[in-house]
Amino acid sequence: MISCGLDLGAGTTKGVLLEDGERVLASASVPTRGNPVERGRQVLELLVEEVNALPDDVEYLCTTGAARYAFPDRNLQVSDITASGRGAVFLNPATRHVVDIGNQSSRAMSVSETGRVVRFKMNEKCAAGAGRFVDRCAKYLQVPLEEMSPKALAAANPKIISSVCAVLAETEIINNVAEEVPLADILMGVYLSLAQRAYLLMRYVGIQPEVTLVGGLVRSEAMVRALERTAKVPVGAPPMGQHAAAIGAALLGYTRMQKLSAKPASPVVTA
Amino acid sequence: MTLLAVTGPEVGSLDAMVPLELSDDLREFARASSIEELTKLAREVVLDPSYPTVRAWTRGGRGAVGCFPVYTPQELVHAVGLLPVSLHGGGESVEISHADAALGSFLCSISKSTLELALTARLAPFRAFVFPYICDVSRNLEGIFSRLLPGAVTHMLHLPQNFQSPATVPFLTAEYRRLLAKLEKAGGDPYRPERLAASIELFNQQRARIAELTRTKRNEPGKLTLTESYLIRRLGALLPREVHIQLLDRVRTELGERPNRAKDSIRVLLIGPFCEQPTLDLIDLVEQVGCYIVDDELLQLHRWYDRIEPGDDPLSSLAAAYVESPVDIGVRAAPSRKGEAILRRVEAAQAQGVIFLTAKFCEPALEDVVLYRKALDRQGIPYLHLEFEERSTSYEQTRLQLETFVESILFD
Amino acid sequence: MTLVAGVDIGSTTAKCVLLEEGKVIGKSLAPVGVELVKDAERALAQALTETGRERREVRVVTGTGYGRFKVTFGQFTLTEIGCHAKGSHFLFPATRVVLDIGGQDTKAIKVNDQGEVIDFAMNDKCAAGTGRFLDVCAGALGFDVSEIGPLSQGARHPVKVTNTCTVFAESEVASYVARGKDPRDILAGLYESVVSRSLSLLQRVGIEPEVTFTGGVSRNEGVVRALDRRLGYPSNVSSLSQYVGAIGAALHGLARAEAATT
Amino acid sequence: MESAVAAEPKFLASAREQQRRMVEEYYEGLAHAGGPKKPVAYMLVGGNLTEIVRSFGYEVVFPEIVALNCAIKHVSLPNILHAESQGYGLDVCSYVKNDLGLQELGGETPFGRIPPPDLLVCSFSGCYVYVKWWEALAEKYGCPLFMLDVPYMRDDRPQAEDLQYLVSQLNEFIALLEKTTGRSFDLAELRRVLAQSRRAEEGWVDYLDSGRRRPSPIEAYFEAVFYMFPINVLRGTEAAATFYASVNAEVLERIETGRFPVPEEKFRLVVEGVPPYPSYRTFWDFFRKWGAVSVAATYPKVGGLFDRGFLHDPARPLESIAEYSLGAYVNQAWPLRRKLIEEYVRDFSADAVLIHGIKSCRSFTAGQGDLRDWLIHDLGIPTLYLESDHEDPRYFAPAQVKNRMDAFFESLAPRRRTPPVSMGTA
Ligand SMILES: Nc1ncnc2c1ncn2[C@@H]1O[C@H](COP(=O)(O)OP(=O)(O)O)[C@@H](O)[C@H]1O
Ligand SMILES: Nc1ncnc2c1ncn2[C@@H]1O[C@H](COP(=O)(O)OP(=O)(O)O)[C@@H](O)[C@H]1O
Ligand code: SF4
Ligand code: SF4
């Protein structure tokens, strides 16, 4: 049985195909650019293409992410916090604490061995604590996004940004540039200031080993190091971490599908 | 500050809409024949920041008193022939442009919108305002009202926090006399004990019926939605009590016939919104995502006590009721008892989890949440803490968190 | 005949004006980079080139704006609050209230009939409702901020911008675009939200006519229209509105220079 | 224009030294306190019952004072963050967060360990957060809590029923203390302690009154805050009673030698609001650079409005303690607060008012915007409103504060109400 998880995120639309709730067959992602439904379809096509299957081979589709309700051809939708908890535990079964930093928000959650979210906390309404902040800094400093992290890792004396606002932080960064703070130190400062915000969420939830980072920021080793340095715990960063929520959605879809085939006609709960 | 200068039409706000007009005797409510009709009417009244029911009441020359939440002894206001009305803020519809200047940035919405309503003449139907000392904001708001609305009578009611001292009831009785003196200035009749006794009895009747309504919600949560229960209760401090009691009787009869539509929802306790009220959209949303709110702290005012015996001296009986037997909420000292209290309430409501829904910047509520959390953690009871503001129009993040909470209980 | 210069180093742009005989005879405007001292020098040099004057003819240079301390070659520095007040009074002598919306903050300033500051209020902490907000949102619509002013003309159903955060508003705009909303309605919604934030600052100092609107955002006619509608009367907007701070600085410098000679 | 170099703030040299020693000794004493031998009572500054508690042999901890000491020493943030991880939100009073965080982390501060309470005395005087804070401490420690309910002051004079209510609570409090300590109440001792308090209060008032002189020999906000310690924490002790004599001797010396808080007094200010402790020095320096000096301030009166005529009276011990609790500055309704500030401006010939709003303190701050509005628009008194926090360094943005301050003083110079005192050339 193949289930699909689609994570219709604010920044990136991601999807996976999962076989029997066990194996990831395919994964894909494209930038959302404000059009989640269109991108969702596109990701679905990419996935199906990758495994040489037909759209009908996908038996169950579960959406998650900010636009989970917008995607019409879904069987189920789950919150992206629920989904990324599941996905993180799928990727690393020893995970008990998940940090999810995406484009617009960051969350920390404690999870059970099944990946059930026990407690969680997310940042609210302010972009200063999310990936968008890194993107903007990249743009401002004219460093390609992919190079932000490798460059940051060379920092000797990271310069932490004190401004609470992602937008105004740019001015602060400019000042740092003007004061000839080395680029690496500025870049690492960006990650550290994100880490500090995430750390507050983590502490609220209660930190238990093992800690796993998921969401788009998992692609930045500097983010992982910054978190470790701030929270003083080892932080795992699974390579498929950006797809954690998509995987979790596919998993939950799979579970639901099984329940349905066991006991027909139970209504979808969340609506 | 320029008073009463409403500048230009406000896009998307209710100012641009025609305020609801009601007949002087509020006959519309008598005609509402079903819960649906009643809640529809209630919704219009609640969403109209110009207090249509109060304007209807005062058209006949009668006086009304605005009572800031909570624990204002509205019986006293009623007993001197004035209409006690709860000021529950501006909801989603009031844009704040004057009040910010006086209040500063880090304050709850209800304080700002209440002042905004005053500065834009929408509290004109009231002759007097009572602010109980439930928190520093409510208390200070009275000081601001007294300056910016020199024409109105304002009063800050000191509510005692020492519940052990034998001197507390006599003190509070004296406090109530100070309030009576102010009400008299606002055109209230002189105080007569027998009238207060009658008012207390009337409020007892209202409370008993509301208690029944909330019991129904607890025992058969599929019978009525939280929004319905809320709107019906909310009318209780916007209409003459006599009218509301009749409405409640009708509601009771109708509920007797309604089926208890069971859904796959979790039973949840809703703690925190005892003063500022969430918007109707938010109240809707909480149940929509898959919760049954089996007990809540919305609109506490009808539920402080079971019953008050007026006795020989109704004024001190009323004071004693506050000191000795009210429901504990975040604005009443209960040292060393908070943790226990929440566990008892969870148990009583047979709730599977707790949602703390606290007004942004509402410090009394925020501080209690920590004590509650600790107790819930010890027992492994799930909870979620959300903050709300009056003028939020987008609930994406709130919905996300509510759904996660429900899913964490429903999915294993 | 005294030639004086005002250099306003803002968060976004560097502005310079040359003032002679009560007239602005030259000006320059350029985005600020990271080396503010150079930006300041360049601003002055450019204004001089434009008018064909020499640096040594300039009696006094006064710096203002966030980067005023970077006008190291100047004689005086003053905050932009005092300069916007002075500049507004110079352009519109009946000004009582100045609204200055620049790149990253908004200020409401109450002035007396001498153009002196009586009271002021400003936002901080958050870029919501500032020029930056419009820059970012214009980008999301695929425009440059200098183009979007007239484009809200004819909006019929302004959208409600629910996100006050600049960054999230940007994605909100993007999603409106994706949903095929009329850009006019989106822009009108944005302007509405900028104006409603400024109004609460204006209320802090008390609104009374005449209101002069300055700073880069006042070049956006859509915002001006939205402001005027909410005020109920037209605000003063000069063609030099983005230079008002620099003009004020030059005037202050002139006063100082004159005080020194007498 | 601001002067290029600002001289280092100079305290009253030996009084300041003495004050430092008193603080040190106090915290050293605390390190050994706790338990039945030397029980510890936690108290709040507003309307506190120091004299009574001391007469029963208690050591007194004021968590507000501990918190502000932490903030000045730049160690409040870890405590605050710890409290936030326990669930205290961003908007909770950061005194509370500092204290509860510190309690959870074991009570270690750079100036000694703070012992846990044996008794909690909540003087509910002027701030509702007091109640919430003490509830949390009671929940944590399970020790007895006495709630002194202080009616809010809404009229010029205390009402008879308010006083009666308070005195009767004080009697109940004494009974509780007798029971918990096993000692009996010693009225003579209380009278003696109150007499000491009164001496300290008289000296403190003299100090504050010297702000009326021009130029002012004292800094009635930044400097006075240091000298608040004895009047709030050590009231009733011999040390506090004699302390102000040395302070005032030095004030005289300043006058004689012409060494004033700012070398050249340009602006006289009345200051309202709790100070930004985490950036105290930076903030103060901004003022000094402009030649601004505070001549009167409301905050130093949170422990009692002694300068408005109230002094403890050993002849009427409980009544005067009751009046004291009622009279704390934050326990005054806005109309009274407004009147006081207006009087300060007049009596101390101030040019302007500075209001410092605290984002996490609603008790002090809710309504300061209206105050500002009234001062500027009704009274025509130039007023600057600044906002940060009293404990949380994250809310102080030096560049923004400086910008506002510069703009304010720039605009104030031509509008000054009184000619500046000049001791040199500009
Ligand atoms: N190639 C990359 N290198 C570094 N960071 C990346 C890369 N791709 C994405 N990111 C980061 O991840 C963020 C998007 O995270 P994601 O979890 O996909 O967000 P959402 O689910 O909200 O769309 C981006 O804002 C960016 O900061
Ligand atoms: N031609 C224009 N049309 C509309 N808006 C403009 C134009 N030029 C600049 N702006 C706006 O003005 C802002 C800069 O304003 P300015 O007063 O120069 O800022 P600052 O003084 O902080 O540098 C920009 O962020 C932009 O939003
Ligand atoms: S502070 Fe900055 S990042 Fe945060 S909400 Fe405001 S604009 Fe957005
Ligand atoms: S919402 Fe909270 S803080 Fe605001 S007035 Fe009510 S109780 Fe006070």
Ligand code: SF4
């Ligand atoms: S007065 Fe303000 S600072 Fe003091 S405890 Fe109360 S809220 Fe905190």
